[in-house]
Amino acid sequence: MKRTTLTTALTGAGFLLFLQAAHAGPQAHVVCAYSHTLGDDAIMMFGMPHQAMWHDFFGNQHTDATSTGKTLRAQESTTCDNKADSSAYWVPTLRLPDGREVKPAYQKTYYQASKVDLYPLQPFPPGLSLLAGDHHGSAPNPHITFLCANGKGYTHKLGEVCGLRKAGDAVQFNIGIQFPNCWDGVNLKPSHGMANATYDVKGQCPSAFPVKIPTVNMNVAWVLPGITSLDTARAQLSLDPLMHGDEREERWGSLYTAHADFINGWTEEGARFMTDLCMNQGMDCGTTIPYGYSQAKANVWLSSREPDAAVPAPGSLLVEDNWQNGGRTHNSETLSLVKFSIPPLPKGQDASHFKYRIRIYGGKVETNGADQIFFYPASNDWDPATVTWASRPVCNYRSDAVLYLNHTRQYRMVDVDKAVRKALAQGKTEISWYIGGDRQGNHYQFEPAGSKEGLVLMLSGFTKTPEI
Numbered sequence: 472m473k474r475t476t477l478t479t480a481l482t483g484a485g486f487l488l489f490l491q492a493a494h495a496g497p498q499a500h501v502v503c504a505y506s507h508t509l510g511d512d513a514i515m516m517f518g519m520p521h522q523a524m525w526h527d528f529f530g531n532q533h534t535d536a537t538s539t540g541k542t543l544r545a546q547e548s549t550t551c552d553n554k555a556d557s558s559a560y561w562v563p564t565l566r567l568p569d570g571r572e573v574k575p576a577y578q579k580t581y582y583q584a585s586k587v588d589l590y591p592l593q594p595f596p597p598g599l600s601l602l603a604g605d606h607h608g609s610a611p612n613p614h615i616t617f618l619c620a621n622g623k624g625y626t627h628k629l630g631e632v633c634g635l636r637k638a639g640d641a642v643q644f645n646i647g648i649q650f651p652n653c654w655d656g657v658n659l660k661p662s663h664g665m666a667n668a669t670y671d672v673k674g675q676c677p678s679a680f681p682v683k684i685p686t687v688n689m690n691v692a693w694v695l696p697g698i699t700s701l702d703t704a705r706a707q708l709s710l711d712p713l714m715h716g717d718e719r720e721e722r723w724g725s726l727y728t729a730h731a732d733f734i735n736g737w738t739e740e741g742a743r744f745m746t747d748l749c750m751n752q753g754m755d756c757g758t759t760i761p762y763g764y765s766q767a768k769a770n771v772w773l774s775s776r777e778p779d780a781a782v783p784a785p786g787s788l789l790v791e792d793n794w795q796n797g798g799r800t801h802n803s804e805t806l807s808l809v810k811f812s813i814p815p816l817p818k819g820q821d822a823s824h825f826k827y828r829i830r831i832y833g834g835k836v837e838t839n840g841a842d843q844i845f846f847y848p849a850s851n852d853w854d855p856a857t858v859t860w861a862s863r864p865v866c867n868y869r870s871d872a873v874l875y876l877n878h879t880r881q882y883r884m885v886d887v888d889k890a891v892r893k894a895l896a897q898g899k900t901e902i903s904w905y906i907g908g909d910r911q912g913n914h915y916q917f918e919p920a921g922s923k924e925g926l927v928l929m930l931s932g933f934t935k936t937p938e939i
Contacts, residue, residue, distance in 0.1 A: 496584065496585055496753070497583065497584050497749065497750035497751070497752070497754055498750065499581075499745055499750070499755075499758070499759075500580060500581045500582065500757065501551045501582075501758070502552045502577055502578075502580075502936040503551040503560060503578050504551075504576075505527060505529060505550070505574050506529055507528050507532070508528070508564060509526060509528065509534075511526065511535050511536035512536065513535065513537060513538040513539070513600075513734065515732075518536055519536055520535065520536040522711075522712070523711060524564070524606070524709040524710050526563060526564065526732075527561060527562055528560070529550060529551070529560040529691075530549050530557065530558045530559050530560045531549050531557045532548045532549065533546040534561065539734070540597045540599070540659070543559055543736030544557060544736060547736070547819050547820060550936065552933055552934055552935055552936040553741075553758055553760060553931075553932065553933055554762060554820055554824055554931075554934065555741035555762040555763075555931070556736065556760075558737060559732075559734040560731065561731065562578075562648070562689075562708075562729070562732075563708040563728070563729070564709040565706060566707045566723055567695075567698065567701065567706060568701075568706060574693075575691050575692060576938075577939070578689055578692065579690045580689045582685040582686065582687060583685065583686045583688055584674075584683075585671075586673070587674075587750060589674060589675070590671070590674050591751045592684060592746040592750055593683060593746060594739075595735040595745075596659065597739060598735060599654065599659050599684070599734070599735040600659060600734045600735075601651060601661075601732070601733045602666075602730065603650040603689075603730060603733075604729050605727075605728065605730060606724070607728065608724075608729070609727050611627035611727070612729075613627065614649040614650075615627065615646065615648055615729045616647040617629065617647075617703055618644070619632075619642075619643075619644060619701075619703070620633070620636035620645070621642075629704045630703060632702050632703070633700060633701040633703065640696060641695055642701050643692060643693065644693045644695070644701055645691060645692050646690075646691050646726070646729050647689070647690045648689045648729065648730065649688050650688075651669050651680075652668070652670060652683060652685065652686040652687075653668055653669050653671050653681070653684070654668045654682040654683075655680045655681075684746075685745060687733055692938070708726060708728050708729060709721070709722075709723060710722040710724045738762055738763060740761065740763045740814070741761060741763075744929075745760050748764075752923065754882075759929075759931060761814075761930055761931045762825065762932050763930045764927050764928060765811050765814055765927070765928050766811075767809050767919075768811060769854075770810070770855065770920045770926065771807070771855050771858060772785050772787075772806070772807045772808070773805070773859065773860040774804070774806075775805070775860055777860065778860040781856065781857055781858060783855045783856045783857075787833075788807040788809070788918070789916060790844060790916075790917070791805045791912065791913065792805070793910065793911060795910070795911060795912065804908075806847075806905045806906065806907055806908075808853065808903065809904055811902055811903075811926075813895060813900055813901060813902055814929075816895070824933065825930055825932040827886075827888045827890075827891040827892070827928065827929070828887060828931065829846075829884070830883070830884055830885075830926065831874075831885060831917055832880070832882050832883075832924035833916050833918055834916070835876060835914070836913070836916060837878060837914065840877065841876060843873050844874050844876070844909055844915060845868075845873055845908075846872040846885060846890075846907075847904060847905040848871050848890060848904060849903040850865070851899070851901045851902070866907075871889070872886055872887050882924070887904075887928075890902070890904075902928075
């Protein structure tokens with residue numbers, strides 16, 4: 472399947488940002504800082520605080536022994552850079568050969584898939600819990616990898632001695648954990664002796680676990696400035712303690728006991744976008760999975776050449792105008808008119824971390840270089856079944872956003888945040904725009920609502936998490 476790349480267009484500027492990644496397939500990713508440490512496990516020891524092994528938590532800052540998908544969404548404060556992700560991620564605490572317990576710096580999780588054209592993904596159901604690795608492990612595991620940042624790359628085996636990383640400031644050690652990506656479609660949680668998920672075989676899920684979901688590839692980084700080397704054969708991970716009443720007797724195992732836990736806390740719209748509007752289309756969406764979104768609820772193109780024609784279900788959205796040689800009113804003009812419901816801002820997070828953008832697919836028809844087109848505000852009182860050029864809403868030709876583009880047909884992102892927030896402040900739940908041309912007579916075509924690449928109004932939240 473052809474891999475698609477997103478382009479971002481910034482209002483009033485001709486800056487294009489291309490999202491790239493090393494994985495040659497559909498994916499998205501998040502970076503989540505370390506949050507807290509507890510002796511809790513909400514999946515296998517639910518409701519039993521302080522009785523599990525020491526776990527280091529990332530993502531949702533309220534994760535504890537009683538966390539569920541509902542509590543994660545109700546208290547969505549997260550250390551992840553993408554604010555649509557309030558999932559809980561956790562791993563056992565690491566102990567150095569000298570006995571010191573150390574905290575991880577961050578974890579970077581790639582959501583990935585293969586062969587989605589043959590075996591498409593389904594969104595994570597709310598609250599889905601997954602396990603990976605084996606806390607009784609004593610040998611290499613094909614789903615667990617180890618990395619010395621100064622070393623030879625990822626390996627399944629212990630024994631390498633990590634030295635200072637290239638910067639010379641610290642030893643960096645990573646553990647990679649690959650979660651199962653085929654769900655049984657019934658059980659949101661595994662239990663002792665019963666798995667709720669397994670791994671695909673060449674992209675296809677087995678019949679007992681028929682629901683293919685994105686693969687959660689979690690990479691945990693420990694950055695250790697206080698040492699100059701780390702013998703991976705001698706480092707240890709926390710195991711479940713022996714309990715003597717309320718007293719804990721700690722136990723530790725080799726790095727072969729590495730494992731991780733995940734409870735899905737993505738917004739439902741974010742999880743659905745990740746599969747339906749990103750990965751199933753073969754796309755690398757990077758950090759652009761939205762908190763919420765709405766697909767265009769109406770779109771038409773209107774032309775002064777056919778002033779009485781209504782086009783309620785266009786095959787393409789067309790744009791063309793020419794303000795030269797007599798001016799706009801002297802030449803023919805074609806505008807596209809689009810309408811969206813506005814995704815509401817989250818109530819439990821800082822609204823300043825969020826931005827509204829339109830994702831649009833298409834390009835310029837001519838191959839004579841790049842030009843800019845304009846998004847003009849329009850009223851919402853129009854019906855796609857009846858609106859014509861002659862009956863169209865007034866257009867004042869003062870743009871809310873500008874998109875600079877060439878003839879390459881691809882996804883682009885248009886910043887409309889200021890306009891949408893103004894509409895929300897006015898109590899509106901819908902917003903409309905005209906898409907106008909470059910004023911030089913060139914032609915543009917975009918995919919309409921209802922198509923695979925149809926227009927989407929996205930609400931995204933992002934705060935950079937440093938990968939130190």
